[in-house]
Amino acid sequence: DQQVKQNSPSLSVQEGRISILNCDYTNSMFDYFLWYKKYPAEGPTFLISISSIKDKNEDGRFTVFLNKSAKHLSLHIVPSQPGDSAVYFCAASAWSQGNLIFGKGTKLSVKP
Amino acid sequence: ETGVTQTPRHLVMGMTNKKSLKCEQHLGHNAMYWYKQSAKKPLELMFVYNFKEQTENNSVPSRFSPECPNSSHLFLHLHTLQPEDSALYLCASSQDQGTSNHNEQFFGPGTRLTVL
Numbered sequence: 291d292q293q294v295k296q297n298s299p300s301l302s303v304q305e306g307r308i309s310i311l312n313c314d315y316t317n318s319m320f321d322y323f324l325w326y327k328k329y330p331a332e333g334p335t336f337l338i339s340i341s342s343i344k345d346k347n348e349d350g351r352f353t354v355f356l357n358k359s360a361k362h363l364s365l366h367i368v369p370s371q372p373g374d375s376a377v378y379f380c381a382a383s384a385w386s387q388g389n390l391i392f393g394k395g396t397k398l399s400v401k402p
Numbered sequence: 403e404t405g406v407t408q409t410p411r412h413l414v415m416g417m418t419n420k421k422s423l424k425c426e427q428h429l430g431h432n433a434m435y436w437y438k439q440s441a442k443k444p445l446e447l448m449f450v451y452n453f454k455e456q457t458e459n460n461s462v463p464s465r466f467s468p469e470c471p472n473s474s475h476l477f478l479h480l481h482t483l484q485p486e487d488s489a490l491y492l493c494a495s496s497q498d499q500g501t502s503n504h505n506e507q508f509f510g511p512g513t514r515l516t517v518l
Contacts, residue, residue: 292444299442324506333406333492333509334445379445389458389499390507392445 293317294382296393305402309367313380313393316361320382324390325354325365328377337378338365370400405429408493408510415483416518423478423513425493433499434476435507436468439490451476452499483517490514 295314303309313323321342326334340347340354340363347354353366367374380393406427415421427434436448450458451470465487467479476493494507 294444326509331411331511333408333494333511335509336506339506389447389450391447394442394444 291316292393293320294380294391294393296378296380296396298396299394300397300399302399302401303370305372305400306369309365309370309374309398309400311365311367311378311380311396311398313363313365314361315363315382317382317384317391318361319384320391322383323354323356323363324381324383325352326379326381326392327374328379328395334379367398370398372400372402374398375400406493406495406508406510408491408513410513411511412514412516414516414518415480417483417485419483420479420481422480423491423493423515425476425478425510427474427476427493427495427508427510429495429508431495431497431508432473433496434470434473435494435496436476436478437492437494439492439512441489445492449478450499457499480515483515485517488515488517 293316324339325337327337328334338349338352340356356363377395377397379395381390383390409424433452437445439445447460448462449468465482469477490512492512493510496507
């Protein structure tokens with residue numbers, strides 16, 4: 291049973307518009323959430339994170355929103371750029387365990 | 403070298419071969435991880451080492467054997483693999499395992515393994 295779900299395998303967005311990537315989780319013990327970006331032939335790289343005590347974290351063009359009651363988080367990229375085209379993984383962890391649980395990823399394509 | 407490196411980047415092996423994957427981190431971290439990424443599946447955690455001690459074995463078949471001689475190096479020894487073991491094998495490291503504030507993991511580029 292998947293604890294972290296990314297239900298959209300792919301997303302296509304026009305350059306300059308907003309990209310919204312979604313992630314749902316089932317484990318209420320998760321208290322820390324991360325987004326990773328992966329280019330082909332490279333390992334995932336850390337992008338942004340959020341603790342469960344917050345509902346928003348912003349870093350430049352990237353903002354992560356957390357809705358604990360809905361067990362849902364989203365990553366907003368605005369404005370989207372062609373270089374943002376990659377696979378984005380959502381990950382979560384619980385204080386008691388420490389390991390990261392990953393979603394399947396969403397492939398984002400930003401078209402010029 | 404900086405970050406997390408993995409060798410080889412690509413490996414093709416037969417089912418009777420024995421091979422090893424190597425991971426090295428230059429970040430001064432104390433926890434190291436092996437993940438498997440198969441097509442259309444989430445990253446699957448295989449093994450975790452914290453301060454050189456194995457703390458997690460996520461029901462991985464014995465044909466995969468990890469080794470962590472020190473905090474900077476991690477190996478995955480492969481023996482009698484099956485074609486379904488073909489995947490991308492990713493190594494990662496973090497400051498240590500266990501606390502939410504330190505869960506940011508840094509990944510290597512992965513080894514693309516094909517088992518014939």
